[in-house]
Amino acid sequence: MTKSMSSDYSDSHLLRALREACRISGMRLTPQRLEVYRELARSEDHPSAEELHQRLLERMPSLSLDTVYRTLATFARHGLIHKLDTAESQGRFEVADDTHHHLVCSRCKEIMDFHWPGFDQSGVPEEIAHWGRIERKNAVIYGICNKCLKKDRTG
Amino acid sequence: MTKSMSSDYSDSHLLRALREACRISGMRLTPQRLEVYRELARSEDHPSAEELHQRLLERMPSLSLDTVYRTLATFARHGLIHKLDTAESQGRFEVADDTHHHLVCSRCKEIMDFHWPGFDQSGVPEEIAHWGRIERKNAVIYGICNKCLKKDRTG
DNA sequence: TTCGCAGATAGGAATTATTATCAAGAGGTC
DNA sequence: GACCTCTTGATAATAATTCCTATCTGCGAA
Ligand SMILES: [Mn+2]
Ligand SMILES: [Mn+2]
Ligand SMILES: [Zn+2]
Ligand SMILES: [Zn+2]
Numbered sequence: 001m002t003k004s005m006s007s008d009y010s011d012s013h014l015l016r017a018l019r020e021a022c023r024i025s026g027m028r029l030t031p032q033r034l035e036v037y038r039e040l041a042r043s044e045d046h047p048s049a050e051e052l053h054q055r056l057l058e059r060m061p062s063l064s065l066d067t068v069y070r071t072l073a074t075f076a077r078h079g080l081i082h083k084l085d086t087a088e089s090q091g092r093f094e095v096a097d098d099t100h101h102h103l104v105c106s107r108c109k110e111i112m113d114f115h116w117p118g119f120d121q122s123g124v125p126e127e128i129a130h131w132g133r134i135e136r137k138n139a140v141i142y143g144i145c146n147k148c149l150k151k152d153r154t155g
Numbered sequence: 156m157t158k159s160m161s162s163d164y165s166d167s168h169l170l171r172a173l174r175e176a177c178r179i180s181g182m183r184l185t186p187q188r189l190e191v192y193r194e195l196a197r198s199e200d201h202p203s204a205e206e207l208h209q210r211l212l213e214r215m216p217s218l219s220l221d222t223v224y225r226t227l228a229t230f231a232r233h234g235l236i237h238k239l240d241t242a243e244s245q246g247r248f249e250v251a252d253d254t255h256h257h258l259v260c261s262r263c264k265e266i267m268d269f270h271w272p273g274f275d276q277s278g279v280p281e282e283i284a285h286w287g288r289i290e291r292k293n294a295v296i297y298g299i300c301n302k303c304l305k306k307d308r309t310g
Numbered sequence: 311t312t313c314g315c316a317g318a319t320a321g322g323a324a325t326t327a328t329t330a331t332c333a334a335g336a337g338g339t340c
Numbered sequence: 341g342a343c344c345t346c347t348t349g350a351t352a353a354t355a356a357t358t359c360c361t362a363t364c365t366g367c368g369a370a
Contacts, residue, residue: 062348087241205356
């Protein structure tokens with residue numbers, strides 16, 4: 001979720017989406033699920049299951065890592081969150097909200113969101129018009145972030 | 156590597172790139188490395204380390220899976236190959252050759268190459284102009300491939 | 311050519327990330 | 341409050357990748 005969207009207003013619209021998905025699919029809205037969802041929604045760094053678990057332990061000391069994994073898988077199955085495509089060993093997640101794209105620092109692996117309406121509105125090349133049913137498209141931009149560039153120069 | 160590029164001419168230009176990278180970096184060109192590279196270069200399906208190992212065992216029965224993993228990591232470090240970004244548990248690889256983009260079937264997970272010069276030549280949005288040093292950008296398009304759509308209808 | 315050795319390999323053991331199993335716990339309904 | 345079902349936490353299991361180490365080899369130097 002992008003910084004500009006992290007308002008209380010937005011949080012409640014996400015919570016409504018969660019309640020709605022529960023209502024439709026019969027999935028129970030347990031305290032664990034609510035907290036996992038809220039923590040992921042407030043995160044801007046595309047955390048892993050383990051990172052989420054760490055962050056949640058203060059509020060829910062008995063929450064098991066397995067429950068975090070199971071909950072994330074459940075949410076992903078219902079389209080509430082996305083498991084990101086990365087080359088890292090740990091999976092990373094984000095809530096499925098506005099369409100956006102990713103900047104990846106190949107040094108520190110930080111993943112930043114950005115918007116690109118020009119890209120979103122463009123079609124797809126002729127070459128792949130008959131491949132099948134196209135559902136969405138994303139751009140990923142790789143490079144070295146300013147923080148890492150600065151480290152290179154000073155350290 | 157894309158179909159249209161899999162000619163003998165192209166293979167030898169890739170092998171030259173490999174020899175050159177070895178010369179420059181002091182990396183030894185062992186039979187194992189040569190075979191891993193050639194197998195990956197001739198593959199059009201973005202194989203995993205394990206798939207490459209299976210394919211190579213006929214030619215090199217003593218080749219260990221660990222060597223395939225180490226070799227792929229070495230090649231990636233030298234920029235000869237790319238480890239793909241995916242949400243799957245196994246890593247997938249391709250030789251770093253012409254710039255291209257990926258079509259991903261969310262049903263069968265097949266990854267197809269396509270070209271998109273219009274995208275390649277476009278700049279990046281103003282929003283991220285000061286993020287750091289940008290090195291490359293890629294598009295990923297998700298959907299359901301024709302094969303899987305057909306299965307849905309008949310099966 | 312041969313030599314010497316830093317760097318590479320094979321194979322098994324270890325580690326890391328994730329998923330499965332299962333007994334116990336809790337929400338929703340009557 | 342009993343009952344049914346879904347969910348949880350603890351533990352065990354699995355899958356993917358990396359580490360260990362004894363042995364081997366590509367390749368620069370002589
Ligand atoms: Mn994001
Ligand atoms: Mn490719
Ligand atoms: Zn960085
Ligand atoms: Zn498919």
